[in-house]
Amino acid sequence: MQAATQNSQPQYRAYDVVIIGGAIMGAACAWFLSHNEDFNGSILVVEKDPTYQFSSTMTTTSCIRQQFSEPLNIHISQYGADFITNLRARMGNDKRVPELSIHNFGYMYLADNEAFANVLRANQQVQLQAGASTQLLNADQIKQAYPFYKVDDIVLGSINLVDEGYWDATAVFDWWRRQSKERGVEYISNEVVAMKVNVNGTRVESVTLSSGQEVACGQVVNASGPRASATASMVGIDIPVEPRKRYSWVFEAQKPLDRDLPLTVDPSGVHVRENGNGTYQAGGHSAFDPAADYDDFTMDLDLWEQHIWPVLANRIPQFEAIKVTSEWAGHYAYNIWDHNAIVGPHTQVENFFFVNGFSGHGLQQAPAMGRAIAELITYGQYRSLDLSLFAYDRIAQSRPLLEQVII
Ligand SMILES: Cc1cc2nc3c(=O)[nH]c(=O)nc-3n(C[C@H](O)[C@H](O)[C@H](O)COP(=O)(O)OP(=O)(O)OC[C@H]3O[C@@H](n4cnc5c(N)ncnc54)[C@H](O)[C@@H]3O)c2cc1C
Structure with missing residues (x-):
């Protein structure tokens, strides 16, 4: 793991994308965005605990499986397995990146x-x-x-x-952060404690840090894991996580x-x-x-x-x-509602993106989620695997998509 030394103050007053939470989901979003050739924006990752000691990412069983009841979860894990087992190739053939396998x-x-x-x-x-x-x-x-x-x-x-068993998620997490930082992604040790929304309630204009600064944002990604509801409530949104x-x-x-x-x-x-x-x-x-x-x-x-x-x-x-x-x-x-991820923008607060609610199977989903959020932010739509079934609107419209196989 990289040492937990990082700045607490952002270099700039505004960023194109602010990611709240820097564990596996935040890291995946930052990596896929910063490695998307069609995305040229600035990215700030705000992480309240850069040791990640209590994050789900660091307290996990670290396994991947194909045994789900929802086909989309299977396709998500298949992409996860492909990413893991071709890690170096997927990360630009960077010789520093280890070759990984799944202990099947x-x-x-x-x-x-x-x-x-x-x-x-x-x-x-x-x-x-x-x-x-x-x-x-x-x-x-x-x-x-x-x-x-x-x-x-x-x-x-x-x-x-x-493609079912243990994999070294820490290595993927570590290399996502290293390569992202090398591409200019800024990580700070700070906490988002509030957000300001425009008068119509359609956009988050800025995030407020615990140290007091306000940082203006083009898009915000909620990658705050088990605290996802607390983060969503800062913009007045309820999610069943x-x-x-x-x-x-x-x-x-x-x-x-x-x-x-x-x-x-x-x-x-x-x-x-x-x-x-x-x-x-x-x-x-x-x-x-x-x-x-x-x-x-x-x-x-x-x-x-x-x-x-x-x-x-x-x-x-x-x-x-x-x-x-x-x-x-x-x-x-x-x-608690349907055991599946909530992914993509909110229906009204249109620049507030969820990548939440993984219910114990999120680690293996991180590659697909990072790619998905990068596509949504860059192109306004999914380009590879369509994750629309996991959109927030299913909650607003009370259409649960139940995953039966949770542990
Ligand atoms: C015991 C256990 C076993 C598991 N086993 C597996 C498994 O075998 N396979 C699998 O695929 N998944 C597994 N999971 C699930 C998986 O670990 C999670 O889905 C995944 O790690 C979620 O990552 P995350 O980045 O969303 O959340 P987290 O790892 O919890 O990270 C969220 C981060 O956001 C930060 N944060 C929160 N709020 C703020 C804020 N306001 N400002 C700044 N920072 C903030 C937190 O400090 C934290 O670092 C397991 C989980 C647990 C707990």
């Missing part, structure tokens, strides 16, 4: 009842049609491929081993598994994945799951002992002997 251990969704098995079956059809390689396995087939699971209660499993606490644990197994562990989604919702060298990363949340305070990252101290570990040890008996080596809490920017 797949996601294994386990169903313990016919109703959920039917959901997996229906989703597989959607996924195959969209070009994914999802396979359905019965309990015997699961046991044969992964003898470490206990499958007595399992009706069906769903797994895809193509809440911070929800999600806990992670890394543990060592006394007797490591003899093959890669897929990112296994137990019917209980607890999930666990391969983490390399005999370590594994588990995740889950409390049964009581209200909107969190923006600054609340305390652990639920009972959750591991009383819920997560017993579930893991039941599903994978080798996980009875394990030792937790680290744990943390992060926030999903949870779209």
Whole structure:
């Protein structure tokens, strides 16, 4: 990671684009805009915490999958996989940029009842049609491929081993920022605390920083993650995005598994994945799951002992002997309404752009989102993948587009 030294004051009083939030979405938007040959404007990224310590981006599981129920999410991840696995080429064959791959251990969704098995079956059809390689396995087939699971209660499993697994998001994030800065994008350590809108309420004219300056803006991008609603409320807009606490644990197994562990989604919702060298990363949340305070990252101290570990040890008996080596809490920017992203301009405040509400699957969507916002700002329309289904107007018109596969 780059050192967290950056100016807190903007060099200029006005920018063509101001991006609020500099984690993976802000970085993606800045990179794709600054690398679009048809865009010649100035870009300011305002980030309140340049260590990114509590951002979703830094508290993530860092995986990509093709198993969604909405075809558009599959196409978004397919582009994400292409970008990741051709990173250096996509970033101008810059020799400093690492070559990345996806550790394709797949996601294994386990169903313990016919109703959920039917959901997996229906989703597989959607996924195959969209070009994914999802396979359905019965309990015997699961046991044969992964003898470490206990499958007595399992009706069906769903797994895809193509472009599905872990990837190094930190490397992409880091290189997006480096190359953007080299192209003149300005990052400052500051916080947007207010915005001024014109008298008709159709345009944001300026953002106000916590240090007091007003910065005039041509376009504003809300890339503020779990704080997206707070940012939108500065221009009087409501969006159904809440911070929800999600806990992670890394543990060592006394007797490591003899093959890669897929990112296994137990019917209980607890999930666990391969983490390399005999370590594994588990995740889950409390049964009581209200909107969190923006600054609340305390652990639920009972959750591991009383819920997560017993579930893991039941599903994978080798996980009875394990030792937790680290744990943390992060926030999903949870779209409580339909679990999908909100992308593009507001319907009335036309220069206020959303890139929000990723509900736990935003990291893999960052390449497609950055490209999309760059196209909208540069051309006023999508040029590659059409993300209109994720437009804000579905909220205004009460047309939810439900993504069923969230973790
Ligand atoms: C536990 C966990 C596991 C996850 N696992 C996965 C996964 O496996 N795969 C996947 O694809 N996704 C995953 N996600 C989701 C993914 O991490 C997020 O969707 C993605 O990181 C969102 O990036 P972001 O830039 O929108 O938000 P964030 O990373 O939260 O960044 C928002 C930034 O905005 C800044 N900010 C906020 N308000 C202001 C303001 N007013 N002024 C200035 N700066 C501001 C914040 O400081 C922050 O740095 C996971 C998330 C969590 C929490």
